Amino acid sequence: MSKFEQSSPNDDGPKIRAETWFALAIASFAITLVIATLGALWVFGSDTDRLMVQRAQAFTPFGAAMLAAVTFFTVAWRGVLNTAQLQHAAEQLAQARRQNDAKDDENLAKLLQEGAKLVSETTKQSQVLAGIATLETLIADPKARFATHAMDLIADYIAASHQEAKLQRATNAAIRAMGSAAKLGLRSRVGIDFFTNNKKHRWRVVPGLSYCKYEGGTFHGREYAELARSERHVELDNVVLTRCPIERADRIIWKDCTFEWCTIRSFDGHYLDRNVFSRCDFSDATITEPFTGTFELNSASSGNYYDTGKPPNDGVNDDLMEWLTEEEPIPF
Incomplete structure (x- = not known):
């Protein structure tokens, strides 16, 4: 095998294998041992003490350098070896986790099948x-x-x-x-079409649906507020809404609905003549699109009003104003 291993995509560059570092450490130790032996013979073979000291001082830096080289190669070998062991342990742990996840998926799939059977x-x-x-x-x-x-x-x-x-x-x-x-x-991912022939049936909101349609029945303020806060597409067909706060929302469609005692905060003018309003409060209501209908088209609506000095605004025309009455607010 090559002295250098090809790095993976996550590595910074080529890396030297642990076996190579070990060979370098053994070789440097052997070379250092031979040179140290020769150096000792050279130092102690001096004729005088002064010459021995001089030779010892001259040889010391080279000996220290050789010992440093041996230490470096040894430490590098141990470091690469430990890294390899850690990588191997991490791979084993990842494999164990994958096996556990696969087992969990299998158990959860069995639960899903059992739940579907019971439901x-x-x-x-x-x-x-x-x-x-x-x-x-x-x-x-x-x-x-x-x-x-x-x-x-x-x-x-x-x-x-x-x-x-x-x-x-x-x-x-x-x-x-x-x-x-x-x-x-x-x-x-499921949407539900709810239907009832009972106009007095009070709907409950089912959270978490992708869309829903309610045909017939009634919504009261609390339930309707919960429905309006959701982010799904909602269609209301022939539904009675009682004492509900009404605000325009692109994801809510009203068709042939009856609004009773509701507070109209904002509304699309195109829907005004497609629904029935009874005793609804239009004070400071924002009509987001011009009202194009006529009073006759909406003749089933009655008793709608706004507080004195607080008429609806924006897309309002004379037909809409004739359809409403101005009333003094009732003191609380």
Whole structure:
């Protein structure tokens, strides 16, 4: 083999092998021993004490230099040898970690399969609860290796069970699991279309979905505020919103919705004539786009107002102002 080893991409340059340093140390020791012997014979072979001292003083620097060379080669050999041993130990540790990670992945995959099997038993609430608990273990994994897959399974279950009153307990557990995942910054790839024929059905927000659509039912202030804070795409179709703070958001679409006793802070004027407003407060509301509708198009809306001296602003026209009344604020 060559005296020099080719360096790896992370090395600064070529490196001398431990065997080479060892050979240099042995050679320097042998040479030093021979020269030291010859030097001793030369020094002690002097005819007078004065000459012996002179020869000893002349030879001392060369002897010290040779001893330094032996020491240098020996230390270098030990250093390279120790480095090689440390690298070998690090490689063994990395290999052990890779093996442990592979074993962990295998165990987590088995948990995912078991959780999916239990959750699929939609008619057996106790098994579903066990399945959700199993999937929550994957969500809590610090490396989140199967967290998204677990969330997808839980979201699919919620989509299938949210209208089943007899499965409400398991559905609630699934929503809580999605909430725990969302707090960790995780998000499912699943979106859900929620539907109900019951206008009084009060929706609960399911965190961690990629998107959601609610058709029918109602949102109250607290639930709607939670929905509005999320970063997903949301579509509301024929939903009743009661006492909700409303602000314009590009990711929220309102279609044929009814706003009751809501506080309108900002709104897209294009949506004003596509929804119904009843006793909503438009004080200092910002209409982000000009209102192009007419009072007749929005005749189902009634009782909307703004506080005295606080009319809506920006894209406001006469049709919108005729649609609102100015009222004195009620003292708290």
